[in-house]
Amino acid sequence: MKKAISLFSIMALFFCAAAMQPHSGLTFNKRLGGKATVKITGGFGESHSVLWVRNLSPRTATVELHNTSSVHESPYVSDPIVGGATMGFAEQLPVTLRRSGDLIVQSDEQVAAILANQDLPIDRSEFFLPGQQEVGKSGAAPRWVTNLEIVGESGSNLLKAGSSGYAPVVKGRDELNKRYEFSVSLALRKRNSSVQVRLINSNDEVIKSATLSGSAALYWRSELGEYISGNPDFPVRFEMSVLSGKAQGFFSTRDLESGENTPIAIVPKASKVNGIQPAGGGAYGGGIAFFSNGVLDCNGSSYTYHVVDAPPNTCGTLYIKRNGVQETGPGWICTDNNGNATKGSWSVSTNQTGEDIYILWPDGTRTSGGDDKTDDYSPPYVPDIDMLSYQNGVPTSFSGTATDVMWGSGFGAATNVLVQFAHLNTGKFWNGSSYSSSSPVYFGGSFSVTGQWTASWWFNNVPPVSAHQVGNDYNWCVSIDDKCNQRSGTICLNFTRN
Numbered sequence: 001m002k003k004a005i006s007l008f009s010i011m012a013l014f015f016c017a018a019a020m021q022p023h024s025g026l027t028f029n030k031r032l033g034g035k036a037t038v039k040i041t042g043g044f045g046e047s048h049s050v051l052w053v054r055n056l057s058p059r060t061a062t063v064e065l066h067n068t069s070s071v072h073e074s075p076y077v078s079d080p081i082v083g084g085a086t087m088g089f090a091e092q093l094p095v096t097l098r099r100s101g102d103l104i105v106q107s108d109e110q111v112a113a114i115l116a117n118q119d120l121p122i123d124r125s126e127f128f129l130p131g132q133q134e135v136g137k138s139g140a141a142p143r144w145v146t147n148l149e150i151v152g153e154s155g156s157n158l159l160k161a162g163s164s165g166y167a168p169v170v171k172g173r174d175e176l177n178k179r180y181e182f183s184v185s186l187a188l189r190k191r192n193s194s195v196q197v198r199l200i201n202s203n204d205e206v207i208k209s210a211t212l213s214g215s216a217a218l219y220w221r222s223e224l225g226e227y228i229s230g231n232p233d234f235p236v237r238f239e240m241s242v243l244s245g246k247a248q249g250f251f252s253t254r255d256l257e258s259g260e261n262t263p264i265a266i267v268p269k270a271s272k273v274n275g276i277q278p279a280g281g282g283a284y285g286g287g288i289a290f291f292s293n294g295v296l297d298c299n300g301s302s303y304t305y306h307v308v309d310a311p312p313n314t315c316g317t318l319y320i321k322r323n324g325v326q327e328t329g330p331g332w333i334c335t336d337n338n339g340n341a342t343k344g345s346w347s348v349s350t351n352q353t354g355e356d357i358y359i360l361w362p363d364g365t366r367t368s369g370g371d372d373k374t375d376d377y378s379p380p381y382v383p384d385i386d387m388l389s390y391q392n393g394v395p396t397s398f399s400g401t402a403t404d405v406m407w408g409s410g411f412g413a414a415t416n417v418l419v420q421f422a423h424l425n426t427g428k429f430w431n432g433s434s435y436s437s438s439s440p441v442y443f444g445g446s447f448s449v450t451g452q453w454t455a456s457w458w459f460n461n462v463p464p465v466s467a468h469q470v471g472n473d474y475n476w477c478v479s480i481d482d483k484c485n486q487r488s489g490t491i492c493l494n495f496t497r498n
Contacts, residue, residue: 038105038113038213039194039244051089052122053105054112056129056216058083061109065089068102075106086122105213112218116210121223128219130413142414144185144221146483147250147263147294149412152187153452154355156371157267158248159195164241165266167251167369168281168288170308172229179228179256182235185221185263186249188214193245199224199235207233211243219413226256240266250294263294267368281309282368286316286361287339289370296409297348298484299377304344305333307359307367312339316359316367323352323407333359348375351408379486380404380411382457382478385493393498394465395476399458402447402480402488409483411455417445417480419459424473424494430463445478455480468497 040051055061060082066075081087105113112127114120128145151157159165172180184197194213198206208224227234238251250263268283281288287310292303310316318332335341354373360366385400398419404410420440421430431437445459457480468474477492 038107038111038215039192040103040105040113040115040211040213050116050118050120050122051103051105052086052114052116053078053081053089053107054086054114054125054127055081055083055107055109056111056127056214056218057109059109061107061111063087063111064104064106066104066106068104081111086125088122107215110214110216112212112214112220114210114212114222117208119225120208120210121225125220125222128414129216130218142221143294143296144250144252144263145219145414146296146409146412148185148187148219148248149414149483150295150374150409151250151265151372152189152248154372156356157265157369158189158246159240159242159266159268160246161242161244163268164239165249165268166237166239167264167266168237168308169235169253170264170288170290170306171253171255171262172227172234176230177228178230179226181226181254181256182224182238183221183252183254184224184238184240184249185219185252186212186240186247187219188212188217189246189248191216191245193217193247194243195247195249196241196243197249198239198241200237200239201233202236203232205233207235213244238266262290262292264288264290265295265369265371284358284366284368286310286359286365286367287335289357289359289367291370291373292344295372296374296376296483298409298486299348302345302347304342304346305370306343307333307335307341308339310335310339310341310359310367311361311363311365312337314361314363316361318357318359320357321355348377351375351377351405353407374407374409374483376409376482376484376486378405378408380408380480380482380488382480382488382491385478385491388493390495391465392468392470393496394468394474395462395493395495396465397458397460398445398462398476398478398493399456400478400491401450402455402457404453404482406453408453410453411447411449411480412483414483415447415449415455415481417447417457417459417478418442419445419476419478421463421476422474423468424475425469430467434467435463447480465497470497472497 060080063078064075196211199208249266252263254261270283287307289307297303315331315334318329320327333341333343352375358367382402388395388397423435428435429437429440431441445457447455447457449455473496475492475494477490479488479490481487
């Protein structure tokens with residue numbers, strides 16, 4: 001195995017020397033109404049030697065660590081963790097925190113915690129907390145976030161506390177000496193959710209594991225390392241167990257030569273019948289289905305549909321609710337000797353949404369995964385700006401609505417609302433304090449999804465009336481993007497200061 005050794009894991013040892021110093025008790029932030037708690041079941045073990053804590057908020061956080069088996073002992077308090085930063089805690093953790101009881105992480109801000117071995121490349125982990133994304137002119141919502149958003153809308157493959165799921169490794173099965181990179185993206189659907197993830201080889205050995213917990217509902221993506229096909233430690237499946245709360249996820253395999261990335265939804269494990277696991281894959285014994293690019297494809301892309309580990313040498317019926325209408329396609333796809341099949345490719349040419357998608361085989365089994373699919377062909381648009389209040393001809397508010405074409409991707413947690421303010425007489429733009437910037441300055445607006453394809457938007461910190469010169473002309477402009485990062489046309493409000 002070519003291990004993915006993280007520079008951050010080396011840095012973590014440095015952090016710990018400063019971080020694990022005793023301090024006075026933690027005074028919790030009353031804005032949160034009490035303690036934000038992350039519970040990590042099982043504590044430290046052979047495969048869990050480092051704890052990373054991520055401050056999810058833009059404000060500085062203080063963190064307390066203690067163990068349920070030592071509740072009467074004083075907790076450890078970390079040094080402050082700046083907003084958006086990650087702090088590592090390794091071998092220097094006190095013995096009291098390394099006992100078998102559950103590890104408790106408490107903070108005055110929203111945090112996430114990862115318990116894993118040092119070779120987890122934590123420096124390549126990504127966190128996304130809805131409502132706190134960075135604003136950029138290009139939008140650039142991560143595709144892994146939008147895949148998780150869309151797969152979560154129907155609730156398919158939602159795993160609850162005490163349940164587990166898996167995804168097979170579908171690349172490198174019959175190849176030698178090809179390099180692949182594996183990653184996982186997870187959505188914790190409830191606050192204080194906790195999941196354990198594992199990579200497993202053909203000998204049923206765990207070769208990589210980690211436990212993720214979050215005080216808030218959040219999205220997380222992490223690389224799990226590079227592996228060479230044909231080696232004994234090459235993964236054959238990915239498993240996820242939900243320790244508390246609710247979660248969904250994708251397991252992805254990227255070909256390091258071609259760059260092709262294949263995300264597969266993590267599906268529930270099949271129930272045993274008389275103590276025997278069904279031979280077929282998935283929760284329903286009929287194999288795993290997936291689309292080559294995940295749930296979402298945008299204008300200009302193409303994709304294929306795949307089935308693996310299904311009944312061999314047979315044809316199945318497609319079931320799909322397309323744009324709200326149930327459709328069936330008898331004999332739509334046929335498997336080979338190994339129970340694998342491919343259909344397509346198709347190019348995105350219209351807006352369409354597929355739900356409850358599966359293949360039913362003649363033996364009564366059906367596929368798991370690949371339940372949802374969205375093709376987004378058209379950008380959204382801003383139909384109007386609200387009737388606003390004015391003072392001396394200058395608006396004192398800025399808000400309106402936005403619409404996406406029905407059955408496209410719509411709006412979600414990663415949507416960007418971008419506003420800019422221009423002084424037309426001088427050609428200058430508002431920079432937050434004056435109309436003095438020579439180039440446009442974009443500010444992030446707020447929004448609320450009012451329907452799958454409709455949203456309301458607003459921006460509160462508008463330039464004050466005093467910043468506008470009498471008799472001069474101005475315009476305030478807004479645009480919005482959908483889950484495909486397709487940007488609407490810009491609509492502007494023009495006015496003259498009285």
